[in-house]
Amino acid sequence: MSLLLQQLVNGLFIGSVYGLFAVGYTLVFGVLDILNMAHATVFTLGGLVALWLVEGSGMSIWAAFPLAVLFSGLLGLVLDRVAFAPLRQRSDTYFSGLISSIAMAIIFESAALGLFGAHTVRFPPNTIKTDIWRIEGVTITSLQVEIVLVALILMGALSLFLHRTRTGKAIRAVAESERTARLLGIHVDGIIASTFFVSSALGGAAGILFGLYFDALSPDMGRSIELKGLAVIVLGGMGSIPGAILGGLTFGLSEVLTVAVTGKSNLRDAVAFTVLFAVLLLRPEGLLGRRRAREV
Amino acid sequence: MLLEIVGITKTFGGIRALDGVSFSVEKGAIHGLIGPNGAGKTTLINVLSGTAKPMEGRILLEGALIHSLPPYKVAALGIARTFQNIRLFAGMNCVENVIAGQHLKAKRQLLPRLLHLPSANREEREYRDKAMACLKRVGIEHRAAIPAGYLSYGERRRLEIARALALEPRILLLDEPVAGMRRRGIEQVGGLIRSLATQGMTILLIEHNMKFVMELCSRITVLNFGRVITTGAPSEVGRHPQVIEAYLGAEA
Amino acid sequence: MAFLMHFFAVYGNLVNFIGINALMALGLYVTLSAGQLSLGNAAFAGIGGYTAGILTMQFHAPYILSITSGAMLSGIVAVLIGLPVLRLRGVFLAMATLSFGEVVRIAAVNLTITGGAQGLVGIPNKTTTGLIFTVLALTGYFMAKLRQSRIGWSFESIREDEAAAASLGVNTTFYKTVAFTIGAIISGLAGGMYAHLNFIISPGEFGFSAAVQLLIYNIVGGTRIWYGPLLGATLLTALPEVLRGIGVTAGPIRMCVNGIILLLVILFLPNGLISLLSRSSSIAGPRP
Numbered sequence: 001m002s003l004l005l006q007q008l009v010n011g012l013f014i015g016s017v018y019g020l021f022a023v024g025y026t027l028v029f030g031v032l033d034i035l036n037m038a039h040a041t042v043f044t045l046g047g048l049v050a051l052w053l054v055e056g057s058g059m060s061i062w063a064a065f066p067l068a069v070l071f072s073g074l075l076g077l078v079l080d081r082v083a084f085a086p087l088r089q090r091s092d093t094y095f096s097g098l099i100s101s102i103a104m105a106i107i108f109e110s111a112a113l114g115l116f117g118a119h120t121v122r123f124p125p126n127t128i129k130t131d132i133w134r135i136e137g138v139t140i141t142s143l144q145v146e147i148v149l150v151a152l153i154l155m156g157a158l159s160l161f162l163h164r165t166r167t168g169k170a171i172r173a174v175a176e177s178e179r180t181a182r183l184l185g186i187h188v189d190g191i192i193a194s195t196f197f198v199s200s201a202l203g204g205a206a207g208i209l210f211g212l213y214f215d216a217l218s219p220d221m222g223r224s225i226e227l228k229g230l231a232v233i234v235l236g237g238m239g240s241i242p243g244a245i246l247g248g249l250t251f252g253l254s255e256v257l258t259v260a261v262t263g264k265s266n267l268r269d270a271v272a273f274t275v276l277f278a279v280l281l282l283r284p285e286g287l288l289g290r291r292r293a294r295e296v
Numbered sequence: 297m298l299l300e301i302v303g304i305t306k307t308f309g310g311i312r313a314l315d316g317v318s319f320s321v322e323k324g325a326i327h328g329l330i331g332p333n334g335a336g337k338t339t340l341i342n343v344l345s346g347t348a349k350p351m352e353g354r355i356l357l358e359g360a361l362i363h364s365l366p367p368y369k370v371a372a373l374g375i376a377r378t379f380q381n382i383r384l385f386a387g388m389n390c391v392e393n394v395i396a397g398q399h400l401k402a403k404r405q406l407l408p409r410l411l412h413l414p415s416a417n418r419e420e421r422e423y424r425d426k427a428m429a430c431l432k433r434v435g436i437e438h439r440a441a442i443p444a445g446y447l448s449y450g451e452r453r454r455l456e457i458a459r460a461l462a463l464e465p466r467i468l469l470l471d472e473p474v475a476g477m478r479r480r481g482i483e484q485v486g487g488l489i490r491s492l493a494t495q496g497m498t499i500l501l502i503e504h505n506m507k508f509v510m511e512l513c514s515r516i517t518v519l520n521f522g523r524v525i526t527t528g529a530p531s532e533v534g535r536h537p538q539v540i541e542a543y544l545g546a547e548a
Numbered sequence: 549m550a551f552l553m554h555f556f557a558v559y560g561n562l563v564n565f566i567g568i569n570a571l572m573a574l575g576l577y578v579t580l581s582a583g584q585l586s587l588g589n590a591a592f593a594g595i596g597g598y599t600a601g602i603l604t605m606q607f608h609a610p611y612i613l614s615i616t617s618g619a620m621l622s623g624i625v626a627v628l629i630g631l632p633v634l635r636l637r638g639v640f641l642a643m644a645t646l647s648f649g650e651v652v653r654i655a656a657v658n659l660t661i662t663g664g665a666q667g668l669v670g671i672p673n674k675t676t677t678g679l680i681f682t683v684l685a686l687t688g689y690f691m692a693k694l695r696q697s698r699i700g701w702s703f704e705s706i707r708e709d710e711a712a713a714a715s716l717g718v719n720t721t722f723y724k725t726v727a728f729t730i731g732a733i734i735s736g737l738a739g740g741m742y743a744h745l746n747f748i749i750s751p752g753e754f755g756f757s758a759a760v761q762l763l764i765y766n767i768v769g770g771t772r773i774w775y776g777p778l779l780g781a782t783l784l785t786a787l788p789e790v791l792r793g794i795g796v797t798a799g800p801i802r803m804c805v806n807g808i809i810l811l812l813v814i815l816f817l818p819n820g821l822i823s824l825l826s827r828s829s830s831i832a833g834p835r836p
Contacts, residue, residue: 086815090818091386092818094638094639095585095638098639099763099767100814100815102763103807103808103811103814104807104811106803106804106806106810107807107808110800110801110803110804110807111800111804113800113803114798114800114804118799223756226756227650227756231647264658266654266657266658267654269650270651270654270658273647273651273654274651276643276647277651280636280640280643280644280647281632281636284640345715346714347711347715366714367711367714367715368717368718368719371715371717372717376715376716377715379711379715383711384709385704385705385708385709385712386708387707388704388708395701396701396704396705396708396713396716397716399698399701399702399717399718404696404697404698404701405698406697406698409693409696409697410689410690459716462716463716
């Protein structure tokens with residue numbers, strides 16, 4: 001029983017990182033209807049840059065974190081300017097945007113490889129002081145709690161930003177209808193750029209938390225989460241932010257539970273992708289999404 | 297009756313786009329479908345062509361039910377259509393667009409082509425000639441090699457008609473065939489429609505240009521808010537008080 | 549003659565891989581030519597490769613029987629998967645095929661008969677350069693003729709506008725499934741030939757990255773005519789050698805060049821590099 005409970009707790013922790021990653025992913029999809037395939041490489045670069053700041057300059061993780069998040073946001077602006085903005089008026093923009101983001105993913109990943117090498121790296125010991133608590137036979141570390149708290153705070157901040165601020169409201173207006181937003185006098189290109197900034201900043205933050213949680217970072221670490229992120233946003237309904245959070249938690253739980261039930265860690269992803277496949281066939285609008293299928 | 301529309305109802309999220317629409321189309325007729333914007337005209341064309349499924353009602357083609365068939369089967373029964381927002385194959389040139397429209401009429405089997413049989417070449421020449429004839433029919437044969445995306449607006453409308461003609465249909469559904477055209481183009485398309493009808497083709501067309509509809513059509517059905525106001529000869533329809541009200545709106 | 553022999557001694561392997569990659573790219577091309585974005589073709593190559601490898605190693609089947617069985621099994625799976633999946637459009641189709649591909653990869657990791665994560669080791673080397681290019685030439689010829697047939701015209705119509713194609717009497721579901729299946733058969737055949745060329749196959753080779761690589765070959769070469777993907781696969785497979793020739797050996801730089809080429813093509817040559825060579829209207833037509 002306590003083993004199962006432990007697995008559930010672990011699933012919740014990793015699920016919150018998936019959720020944070022997926023929120024940024026789904027934000028761009030909600031606004032532009034484009035899959036940003038470079039999101040996972042921003043996740044990687046965010047983590048690696050934070051590590052570089054901590055290791056290279058001896059900075060505290062609490063200072064490195066916001067700097068690396070800012071850097072990730074700037075990468076998002078680069079993505080928008082180079083890969084998406086030039087294609088916006090094209091009739092096949094959904095398809096060509098997907099391709100150009102794949103190109104940017106390759107370029108970013110090669111940058112990560114060139115700058116940080118192909119090997120796995122980790123944060124220096126004592127980057128974060130970790131206490132270990134045992135409650136009812138369940139082990140929880142202070143690091144896990146901090147990760148969940150940071151993820152929740154960021155997701156909450158995003159929610160406030162989208163509903164309370166001018167820019168946030170404009171983002172939602174553009175997501176609803178770009179044309180109407182333009183008619184309302186919203187500076188659409190600027191809003192799209194801010195969307196990319198926010199989305200990528202969250203992606204980078206997820207990368208840092210992921211690196212801290214697993215104590216391992218590598219230039220290809222984005223690859224595994226990329227597919228999971230896709231699964232999460234489909235599960236939650238493309239473009240739906242509460243859906244992405246819920247989808248992330250569900251996905252994290254399903255992973256650990258599969259391992260707990262079958263005892264084979266290899267089957268972890270099998271269940272996840274079978275579920276994704278089934279959701280796509282039976283309910284393509286996702287669990288919380290509104291129905292809208294756009295052709296690429 | 298060639299085509300019978302009986303009690304067709306179609307709703308979109310609670311709004312009744314079509315509400316018990318019934319009328320018949322005679323063989324060889326040029327039947328006009330008019331009504332203010334949002335009256336449900338295009339929805340009816342979509343239902344007739346199988347693109348949209350009615351909630352209630354029946355559609356009979358020579359007595360056979362067709363309202364539950366998918367679009368490609370409706371096309372195979374000889375009902376061709378054009379689209380209000382013009383859906384050409386923009387990456388193909390004009391003659392290729394028409395060739396794509398020959399799907400039901402041209403076999404173009406793979407095997408003879410793989411084996412390089414001379415019969416395949418002969419057949420292909422025949423089909424190309426037929427495609428050119430369709431372009432000629434609508435008056436754009438000189439544009440055959442031009443990509444569809446380069447055509448003027450009026451030419452695009454004509455090319456879409458040519459592509460529909462490649463199906464050699466019995467019934468042709470035209471959604472605003474002369475929208476955005478100049479007078480000369482309107483006259484030419486009018487002449488084309490007339491000559492198609494004299495050859496026995498049945499035409500159901502939506503058009504906002506009243507003069508065009510009144511002069512061309514043998515019968516007219518008027519829709520308003522998804523209901524049929526009246527069906528009759530142009531002169532009767534023009535005098536119908538509810539039609540006048542629908543067109544003049546609140547001022548009447 | 550001496551030069552040719554020298555060339556083959558040095559670049560024989562590269563030439564073989566160009567041929568195999570081109571064949572795999574053609575498999576995806578068929579599906580793309582009907583407007584369907586599939587990220588499952590690497591998995592079809594995997595099904596073909598594993599089937600052929602297992603038949604040869606465990607059942608001592610003759611080579612030709614092994615690779616054709618692999619291709620056929622790929623095709624059968626494609627029909628079964630295609631019927632439900634092809635109702636989806638665009639991004640959703642891409643993700644459904646992608647998750648199918650992941651399920652196939654994970655199955656290969658977990659099954660005993662596929663050799664688990666290590667894969668199949670010791671597959672006899674039976675694929676010859678001559679055979680690769682014969683199959684490639686025949687497939688190319690098939691594509692060219694297919695394009696002129698009613699099947700090819702249907703693919704083209706569906707790619708341009710599915711609703712308009714249906715209004716012309718094209719049974720879109722049927723033809724999309726045909727495109728998906730032909731693509732899977734070609735990919736499966738290429739996979740079987742690859743297995744008998746490379747000695748080892750492992751699950752990772754047929755995953756998401758491989759699927760994306762096939763897409764890149766098509767985009768860089770161009771998807772409006774069948775030799776586009778051949779050009780793309782040839783250039784990008786040879787690129788590392790070319791870069792090595794001019795002294796660039798660092799992995800990240802080679803990868804970066806790959807990405808930059810893809811970016812430049814999608815930004816400035818939406819119909820691929822092939823549109824530089826051919827100015828025919830049906831290839832380089834405008835897309836308003």
